Amino acid sequence: MDSDVPYRPLLTLDPDVRFLPVIASIVALIVSQDSVPAIGQESMIASNAVAPASYDAAAAGTTPAADQVCDIGDPRSPWTPGDGVSASAQLRRFSDSIRVGYDDGFVIASLRERDLETEAFPFRLKVNGWGQLRHTASDVALPNTDLNQFQMKRARLILSGNAFLPDLTYFTQFDGRSSSGDDMRLLDFYLSYDIGHSQFGFEKGTFGFRAGKYKMPFTMARWLSGKEFEFSDRSVASTYFDVNRSLAVGLFGESKHTAIPIEWETAIFNGFVTGGAETGSSGNLDDNFAYSIRLQGYPIGDWGDSQLADFESHDRLAMRVGCAFAGTTISRNGSTEFNTPRVVDSGQTFASILPLAVDSYHVSQFALDASLKWRGWSSTMEYYFRNLSDFEGAGIPSLLDHGFWFQLGYFVVPEKLQVLTRWSRVDGDSGTLGASDQSTDEVGAGLAWYLRGNRAKIVTDVTRLDGAPINSSALDVNPGDRGWLFRTQMQFSF
Structure with a gap:
């Protein structure tokens, strides 16, 4: 030294x-x-x-x-x-x-999946992604055209985590899909603040605030992530009654100490299916907010991590139930919302059949759902109601549409190979402005091969359509489709 x-x-x-x-x-x-x-x-x-x-x-x-x-x-x-x-x-x-x-x-x-125990860190970034490559072939009646294509249905990149506080979280999701060409869109962006835990010491998730662009709390089918589906995609009925995404502010929470565990969420938002719509003075939204609330509970058993399929092979029955409401007033000066609702069974827009004198009307929607898991079986049913009323400018009666989807799956090889079936139906008088009822059905069956749970799987299904009341690029279904739809889809997520 x-x-x-x-x-x-x-x-x-x-x-x-x-x-x-x-x-x-x-x-x-x-x-x-x-x-x-x-x-x-x-x-x-x-x-x-x-x-x-x-x-x-x-x-x-x-x-x-x-x-x-x-x-x-x-x-x-x-x-x-x-x-x-x-x-x-x-x-x-x-x-x-x-x-x-x-x-x-x-x-x-x-080398392996690790539990890094970072949930309590004030700054955290997590990166996830998932994609679905689908081959679609259809055989439908004229004047609709057949389809035979490979498509990238979903290509998602997710950035999530928290900043400044463990209770202040963010979620950002980008989506690229072949139906949008080469465009990448901002699908979700929202902030959530767990007020109950941060300010009052409640259990995490008891009471929180959310703001941004996200899925509105209404149907269970929309609440599910696309990577949790058993079939390639959602049903016709769930798409017909969908509220989808929007810019919103809302509250959420859960209670684990009531008679049954309950989750809830409510929101005020721009309008039904307005997630990607342009806002501001140059946009085409009306001035009427929409509102919704969803409750979900687990009355029997431990549901597990998977949302639909019974990967856990429950020895005891497990059940999930839910209910929801959504409402808004739709005005003609907001073309985005006014041109969105469709009717049974043609799939035309409701605006195209309304008298020109109608300036606005009110929409109320309700949903009920129940799901079960037991010994490799999985079952889900959701029922919807849509009431159109208070037409200003013309004497049109209240119109009621209702519908459901019912789905059943079973693992013939536990956790690996699942057989599926589904029935979806929409019925109502919106297409005739109350003159008579019309209906449309969707019936399908399929197989799902799980390579690594929902992280890597292949699904193939076939569906029969009897007049589709929707226009959905996600489902590969066009208004009025009558015929067969064949889909095979590969999924990977991390």
């Missing part, structure tokens, strides 16, 4: 200087392993779990004062015996399983 430089033990230095050797030792370890440990290891430093091996001394007594000199091995040292060796071993094991660096491109790699 240079005699001109006074000797001071490491633990008597300023805190910022004191940790320089610690940081240097970690960097040396990284270089020796050709890998970078996770940033989450800073918690090891903060908790005094990382120390140079030279400070393997007994730790007894109190921490020394900032200006007090402690020699190596002093019993008042904060380091416990073996800390340095233990920390080095932990870092070596971690760096062996996670690699970050440049390998003909920037790479983040992990």
